[in-house]
Amino acid sequence: MISRNTFIAAALDDAARGAEAVAQFSATTPFSLEQAYAIQALSIEHRRQRGERRIGIKLGFTSRAKMVQMSVDSLIWGWLTDAMVEEDGGRILLDNYIHPRAEPEICFLTRRDIDRPLTLLEATDYLEAVAPAIEIIDSRYRDFRFTLEDVVADNCSSAGLVVGPWSRQFDALANLGVVLRIDGRVVQTGSTAAILGHPLRSLVQASQVLSKAGAVLPAGSLVMAGAATAAEALARGNHVCATVGALGSAAFHVA
Numbered sequence: 001m002i003s004r005n006t007f008i009a010a011a012l013d014d015a016a017r018g019a020e021a022v023a024q025f026s027a028t029t030p031f032s033l034e035q036a037y038a039i040q041a042l043s044i045e046h047r048r049q050r051g052e053r054r055i056g057i058k059l060g061f062t063s064r065a066k067m068v069q070m071s072v073d074s075l076i077w078g079w080l081t082d083a084m085v086e087e088d089g090g091r092i093l094l095d096n097y098i099h100p101r102a103e104p105e106i107c108f109l110t111r112r113d114i115d116r117p118l119t120l121l122e123a124t125d126y127l128e129a130v131a132p133a134i135e136i137i138d139s140r141y142r143d144f145r146f147t148l149e150d151v152v153a154d155n156c157s158s159a160g161l162v163v164g165p166w167s168r169q170f171d172a173l174a175n176l177g178v179v180l181r182i183d184g185r186v187v188q189t190g191s192t193a194a195i196l197g198h199p200l201r202s203l204v205q206a207s208q209v210l211s212k213a214g215a216v217l218p219a220g221s222l223v224m225a226g227a228a229t230a231a232e233a234l235a236r237g238n239h240v241c242a243t244v245g246a247l248g249s250a251a252f253h254v255a
């Protein structure tokens, strides 16, 4: 008989592939956060078996705005794969998603293996570059309703990412203005300071969660630091642009 973890992982993978929502699993039988990360690992294994490659990790709920929007109070993390990357300035297909939302983020490119918990002072030594980015989240749960355990099992709603121009402006990161525009209209504003007080703290947190999971993030990986604002729902025809101060912008069309 297959285990419940295996069943949930396969159901979430099917939901993502078929762009069809499922009901929350914790509503029938609650499961622990530890079990949720085990389910997440199993669902990533499905992607790996289809030829997808892990390219980094994302942190979620790193700002008050996101925690309040989704009524949770803990930082979470999930895996990014090569199949999730969408081209900057390109178009995404709405039909590939269930009910996608966009949130403005910062993306880090690492230059050394992250194989132990880092301090804030060490963080920039581990970085090759930083870029403005947009995360496309797409909960596999109906109506975007989930518990913390559900969303972790669902790889933290990870669905797509668009990464803008890379630079090495690490000193500027503390308090950059963040603006999300849809069809030219400003829909969200914030500051990079909203990401754990300083986005580099996301890298420190990333190193801690990886160490706890017994995982090493190889040099050349991406780390999505988390959103500075709440996420916005997407509709066909939208042009979405996130600007992060001097780092510049990332953008895409929804077709």
Ligand code: 0L1
Pocket (backbone or CB within 6 Å): 059, 060, 061, 062, 066, 070, 135, 137, 138, 139, 151, 156, 157, 158, 226, 227, 231
């Ligand atoms: O901040 C995040 O990226 C969390 C994503 C998971 C929750 C959500 O779907 O909003």
Ligand code: MG
Pocket (backbone or CB within 6 Å): 058, 059, 060, 061, 103, 105, 135, 137, 226, 227
């Ligand atoms: Mg995010």
